[in-house]
Structure formats: structure tokens, C-alpha cells
Amino acid sequence: MRNFLSLLTILMIILSCSNDDSTEQEQNSFPTNIEISLQSAEVGDSITIDGNGFLTNETYVVKFTENITATIIEIDSNFLKVIVPENAISGIITLTYNNQTENIGEIEIITEVVTNELFLFKRNYESGEVRNFVKYDLNTSMETVLTQLGTDYFDNFSSNGGDISSVYYPDTNEVIALVDFNTLLKINTSNGTISTDILSNSDYDQYKGLTLNSNGELYLFKRNYESGEVRSFVKYDLNTSMETVITQLGTDYFDNFSSNGGDISSVYYPDTNEVIALVDFNTLLKIDISNGTISTDILSNSDYDQYKGLTLNSEGELYLYKRNYESGEVRNFVKYDLNTSMETVITQLGTDYFDNFSSNGGDISSVYYPDTNEVIALVDFNTLLKINTSNGTISTDILSNNDYDQYKGLTLK
Missing domain, CATH: 2.130.10.10 (YVTN repeat-like/Quinoprotein amine dehydrogenase)
Known part of the structure; x- marks a missing residue:
């Protein structure tokens, strides 16, 4: 009986370590199936970045062409919402998480033509x-x-x-x-x-x-x-x-x-x-x-x-x-x-x-x-x-x- 309890204890420790490793791996994973909801937008517009595996308690960075950072206004496990920043121009959008940066799509920034x-x-x-x-x-x-x-x-x-x-x-x-x-x-x-x-x-x-x-x-x-x-x-x-x-x-x-x-x-x-x-x-x-x-x-x-x-x-x-x-x-x-x-x-x-x-x-x-x-x-x-x-x-x-x-x-x- 004593041997059985010892074996059970060792098994629980192993399972616990395995779960910790799995959680750590999940937390370090880059989101998948990412798509941008809009192909064009104006400065100040809200755009949604859809995907799987976003973590609400983690830090993500979204940048537009020429390294212009967007403000994240909402995060869920399946999407991020950001505001198109001032001075944003048409081009690539990148997402950075856990020191990993990926190009996640392109967008056209519509600039208001001054007609006066x-x-x-x-x-x-x-x-x-x-x-x-x-x-x-x-x-x-x-x-x-x-x-x-x-x-x-x-x-x-x-x-x-x-x-x-x-x-x-x-x-x-x-x-x-x-x-x-x-x-x-x-x-x-x-x-x-x-x-x-x-x-x-x-x-x-x-x-x-x-x-x-x-x-x-x-x-x-x-x-x-x-x-x-x-x-x-x-x-x-x-x-x-x-x-x-x-x-x-x-x-x-x-x-x-x-x-x-x-x-x-x-x-x-x-x-x-x-x-x-x-x-x-x-x-x-x-x-x-x-x-x-x-x-x-x-x-x-x-x-x-x-x-x-x-x-x-x-x-x-x-x-x-x-x-x-x-x-x-x-x-x-x-x-x-x-x-x-x-x-x-x-x-x-x-x-x-x-x-x-x-x-x-x-x-x-x-x-x-x-x-x-x-x-x-x-x-x-x-x-x-x-x-x-x-x-x-x-x-x-x-x-x-x-x-x-x-x-x-x-x-x-």
C-alpha cells in the first residue's frame, strides 16, 4: 500500500509538471489564423484583427508602416481591436508578441482630401x-x-x-x-x-x-x-x-x-x-x-x-x-x-x-x-x-x- 501511494504521488508530480509545461507553451504561442477585418480605413477608425489564441492578460503590439504604433482598445481570445493611429500610411501591419513579430496583412489608409x-x-x-x-x-x-x-x-x-x-x-x-x-x-x-x-x-x-x-x-x-x-x-x-x-x-x-x-x-x-x-x-x-x-x-x-x-x-x-x-x-x-x-x-x-x-x-x-x-x-x-x-x-x-x-x-x- 505504501508503495502504491508513493507511485501515485510521483505520477501526480509528473502530471503537474506536464500541465505546467503545456500552460507555459500555450502562453508562449503566437496567435493563429489572423485576418484583418478591413482592407481600407481612415485615421481614427477602429479595425478588428481576428485570430485564435489571443490572451487577455498578455501584451501585444500592433504597428503600421514606418513603425507607427496603434492603440489596442479591446482584446478577446479571438480578436484584437485597434485604432488607426495619427500619421498612419498605407502598407503592412505587424503584430508583435513575446519578442516575435509577424506581418499580418496590408491596409490602405484613406486620407481626407482638403478641398477648401x-x-x-x-x-x-x-x-x-x-x-x-x-x-x-x-x-x-x-x-x-x-x-x-x-x-x-x-x-x-x-x-x-x-x-x-x-x-x-x-x-x-x-x-x-x-x-x-x-x-x-x-x-x-x-x-x-x-x-x-x-x-x-x-x-x-x-x-x-x-x-x-x-x-x-x-x-x-x-x-x-x-x-x-x-x-x-x-x-x-x-x-x-x-x-x-x-x-x-x-x-x-x-x-x-x-x-x-x-x-x-x-x-x-x-x-x-x-x-x-x-x-x-x-x-x-x-x-x-x-x-x-x-x-x-x-x-x-x-x-x-x-x-x-x-x-x-x-x-x-x-x-x-x-x-x-x-x-x-x-x-x-x-x-x-x-x-x-x-x-x-x-x-x-x-x-x-x-x-x-x-x-x-x-x-x-x-x-x-x-x-x-x-x-x-x-x-x-x-x-x-x-x-x-x-x-x-x-x-x-x-x-x-x-x-x-x-x-x-x-x-x-
Whole structure:
């Protein structure tokens, strides 16, 4: 009996040691079957890391790309919950436990785009012809000079009412403007760094209607008047500086191409993969960027009607400014339906704005501002005309009260 009790005691000791070893091994085990609940998130969002074998009384460390540590807000045997930390960027997420670190997945961090910043080119010709690139804050009405341009660009700045076309290129955080008919002026909106692409060295080449599609490709209308007045629609590759002709236009369009410095307004319409340009004051020229197919919408058959400031909102609706000078100089802000070809007057403008409406071929720059559902146009060289597209409410920001200041190339980030 005594021997039996001794054997039982020894067996219990062995079993106890075995259990201790098993518990210790369990505590040292890295969680398994790990999956991240979201593929994309914003800073401050909660994400769940699912898995098996998390221990509620143990310490885990979750890090985002560039060693940014996340705060764990909840832990269970089957998951961890963390908050996406400030300054997190897209990339790998790692989990560290008991000096072991593993890549557990990838995530895309969605950054909120600041859309309250407008950019413009400013000229003061009172003394020394000062030309600047400025940022305008729609919330504070404050203007900030990002860089000085000198007089190397904008030979066409003082043209009779003509604006310039410009786009925001998110890949490089640059505003790209078409200046002097043949040059892309690129300015970084963070630090004001300037660079240029010369589109052509021929004095006979002119470009207009700079447009950016959703894939970051630039399109322009090109005119060569050396022989036969050749007019083309071209794509320009910002990476290779190569130009590709999409289609030839002939001379059926762009009576206003040779105007004194005036550009044309154009937009990219993703629903049909077309660039749509406002040409000859009353025609929408639509070009499929895949195959070069051309079609047109005649906005009005009246010789007294003129349109400017073509703008596309986020819902695919087109807006324009319309002038009829047959009787009483009527000026309206209108919506144009691309499906029905119907025009709707949103509001009447009177003659308080657009002193430059009757300029020799020059268009105006305008943007759609989604935060307030407004189309914002740069009119009379120094005024932002803001019109709510739902109810036609009009408001203005006077950029400068100095008669020597002029602005061009309105661009929204």
C-alpha cells in the first residue's frame, strides 16, 4: 500500500509538471489564423484583427508602416481591436508578441482630401510686373503667396479677357497650367517648386483646353497654322513627355482658337470616357479619348447667344454661363443635360458680372466645389462668383480691391 501511494504521488508530480509545461507553451504561442477585418480605413477608425489564441492578460503590439504604433482598445481570445493611429500610411501591419513579430496583412489608409483650397495665378502690373502663384482659403478668405513667378511666363497674361486652363495633379501635388500657348507650368502646392514642360519648339504650334482624366492623363487641343491650319486633339504623357494624336479636327471647330490669348474650357466626362470642350461660344465638342470619335451638341442656334465657363459637377451635370446680347444683355447661369440636350436656367445674373464676357474669344475658369454644392467662377479678373447649383443663390468673394491686380487660372485642389 505504501508503495502504491508513493507511485501515485510521483505520477501526480509528473502530471503537474506536464500541465505546467503545456500552460507555459500555450502562453508562449503566437496567435493563429489572423485576418484583418478591413482592407481600407481612415485615421481614427477602429479595425478588428481576428485570430485564435489571443490572451487577455498578455501584451501585444500592433504597428503600421514606418513603425507607427496603434492603440489596442479591446482584446478577446479571438480578436484584437485597434485604432488607426495619427500619421498612419498605407502598407503592412505587424503584430508583435513575446519578442516575435509577424506581418499580418496590408491596409490602405484613406486620407481626407482638403478641398477648401483654391489656387490662382496673380499679376500686379503697378510696379515691376509682379506675378505670383497664390493659395486662397475659401473658409478664411485669406490669400497666401506660394511662389513668385517673375516675368518668365504668361506672355498672354494681359490678353483681352482670356483666361488660362489649369488642373490639379494629385500624383505630384502640383497645379499644372497651360501658359504661353506651348508650355506646361507645374507648381508644387506644398513648397512652390516650379518646373516646366515645353510642348513644342515650333512657333507655329499652339495648345488650348488642358484637361486631366481620372487616370492622370493630360489632353489638349493643338493648332499648327504653318501649313493648312492643322488642328488636332492630343494626349500628353507627363512621365515620358511624349505626345500622341488621338484625332484630327480639321477646321470645322475653334473659330476662337486664334484669339488674343484666350483659352477654352473643357472637362473630362467619365460616363462616356470623353473630353468635352466648349468651342466657338455655342458648341460642345465631345471626343472619345479611346478611339477619337467626335460628336457635337449645338447649345444654341441664335447668333446672339454665347456660353462660357464649362463646369462638371460630381454627379455628371454640366453648368455654363450664358449671355444673350440681342436685347438688354441677358446673362444666365444654366444647367445642360447631356442625355436630353435640355437647358435649364438656374439663376439670372444681370449685368453685374462678366465685364470680360464679350472679350475676343477668351473663356473663363470655373470649378465645382462639392462642400457647398457651388460652381465658382473667376470673373472680371478679381472676383469669385459662387452660385449654388440647387437654388441659384449667388455670393461673391472680392480677391483684391487693387485695380492693378489680376487673377487667372482658377484651380481647386
